[in-house]
Amino acid sequence: MSNVVLVAGAGPAGLSAAYALASVGTRVVLVEKEQRLGGAPILSGYARLVPSGEWAKDAIGGMVARVDSHPLVTVRRGCTVETLAGEPGAFRARLSDGATVDAGAAILATGFTHFDSINKPELGFGSFPDVVTTTQVEQMISSGRGIRCLSDGRKPERVAILLCVGSRDRQIGREWCSKICCTVSCNIAMEIREELPDCHVYIYYMDIRTFGLYETKYYWQSQEEYKVKYIKARIAEVTSNGEKLLVKGEDTLVKRPITIPFDMVVHAIGMDPNVDNKRIAGAFGVELEKHGFIGKANAYGTSGASSRPGVFVAGAAAGPETIDDSIAQGNAAAMAALALVNRVAAPAAVA
């Protein structure tokens, strides 16, 4: 029996789970495969986060710092969980470095993998240096280098952002929507217009999914204050005339083919299941849902329950997710894990 909680993954979901548990006196072992904590927002160098507008390095960096310095959290970097034997209240994990961890509960916060645009060759990534991804634009902003064409360092005068690259696309086996790329793209469009007020920014979309309160803060504001232009279109290909990139497709509102020149084309890349999910599912003994994300039970019973009792899941491990919801789910999974290890510990506490 153990009242330690094992948390796998130190992105927003895992960090929030670890801190929440530690803050109520529960010991946590936090296992992170990378050498650095923070997950995608830190490892991929995100700039200002949606919807807070805070810099990722401050917002998520702060979450890293308070976990890293907490006496009740043991962090194991560059390490993965190989097997999880036992049952709720009495698990034993074997780690990749050979160590074992006894834990009463486990939380899977193993996140996602960014879609690799190389899998959509007709959209020009890999062929033309000025075709980049939203992640690369985030890095241009967060590094302070600013929005520049990678080919020659010039400031682009015309930028196209293509939504749903690697999402809602049966051709490449990615039928799901990645949930947050629309809003992130509206945000990036405004950041570009802020830095380069003379730059024209176009967003090519199927549907604009700035759900809930993102609608006014991102979709409306980007149009009304920042003059970002939206084109409902099916994109056929991105080519080059030697001077400009050419985005070719069909404007679905006027049902006509359109070819528009740009200096930079940005792929709003989707969220794939973590490439390690098969291994992770095997190690933790949990099932994947049909797209390859970690399967999640209904919400009405135990929050964040996976298919295996005592193993909980939070954040983008279970499907495309926002940072805020990942954090809420991390806390929720922590609550469920706490209830479990408390129940286990109760007899001893009474005695």
Added chain:
Amino acid sequence: MSNVVLVAGAGPAGLSAAYALASVGTRVVLVEKEQRLGGAPILSGYARLVPSGEWAKDAIGGMVARVDSHPLVTVRRGCTVETLAGEPGAFRARLSDGATVDAGAAILATGFTHFDSINKPELGFGSFPDVVTTTQVEQMISSGRGIRCLSDGRKPERVAILLCVGSRDRQIGREWCSKICCTVSCNIAMEIREELPDCHVYIYYMDIRTFGLYETKYYWQSQEEYKVKYIKARIAEVTSNGEKLLVKGEDTLVKRPITIPFDMVVHAIGMDPNVDNKRIAGAFGVELEKHGFIGKANAYGTSGASSRPGVFVAGAAAGPETIDDSIAQGNAAAMAALALVNRVAAPAAVA
């Protein structure tokens, strides 16, 4: 000083918060203004929930039962919080029945108010009995009566579902998106097709926002398996020719006016801020955001923090929200409240 947590509102968010706290040994006072617990899914008679497919009366009913029977939860029905004085760790709430409650932390899970379609008179609600809301259709299904025209009880042969009624609409001061109506409408469309296989179901939309994994489960399945038809359109008005309802608008894909006859027209109504939010904000001393929902701090610090320390917010009180995310946020707010009351209780526990 008190280690009780006061929870206001007994919908999915409040129920999950209350149960989570009780399950780790924390006493909860749950205040609900209605005589019945369960929030919108129970009080409005929802049918099968998104995305679980479980009946609301079972799923949310189960959450009600375990809270209602928990020895650590005191439920006060037909009651509201009038004032909350004091500070984190030592609040004193005065209730509408004159009682006082000492609490270390408070969770606002006061939910939303369904948009009243009477505020869009041009869309026929109130004028024509066969113009109904998604909530009424949920009730037709959950009651077992089935999908029937309210005018004469006949089975409709043609049903139109109009998205964004009371959402994304500046004319009536509701610029936000209500987040879940698209997915709920896809679900309802499939339920209608299931019950009435000969009935044609059309969904009129601006954007289809079946974000994340809802994309395949609702949008694609509704088209491919259930043959639900989608029309991108701006609706001008709903009228009647005495026999059929007429939906008039502009098909935005072909840029042409369209008038299509239906037997039943369903408004996919949005989520307004709780009509009591000004009173609630005054009572709890918290700020509202610009649309009138309860304001929520950034997620990176304390999960579900409102503008007032020690008062947390969860679910649709803070903006349009899904049931699953409301439950996660309820658990997350419970975690934050627990950390606070534990910290308060710690000196005594040590002594």
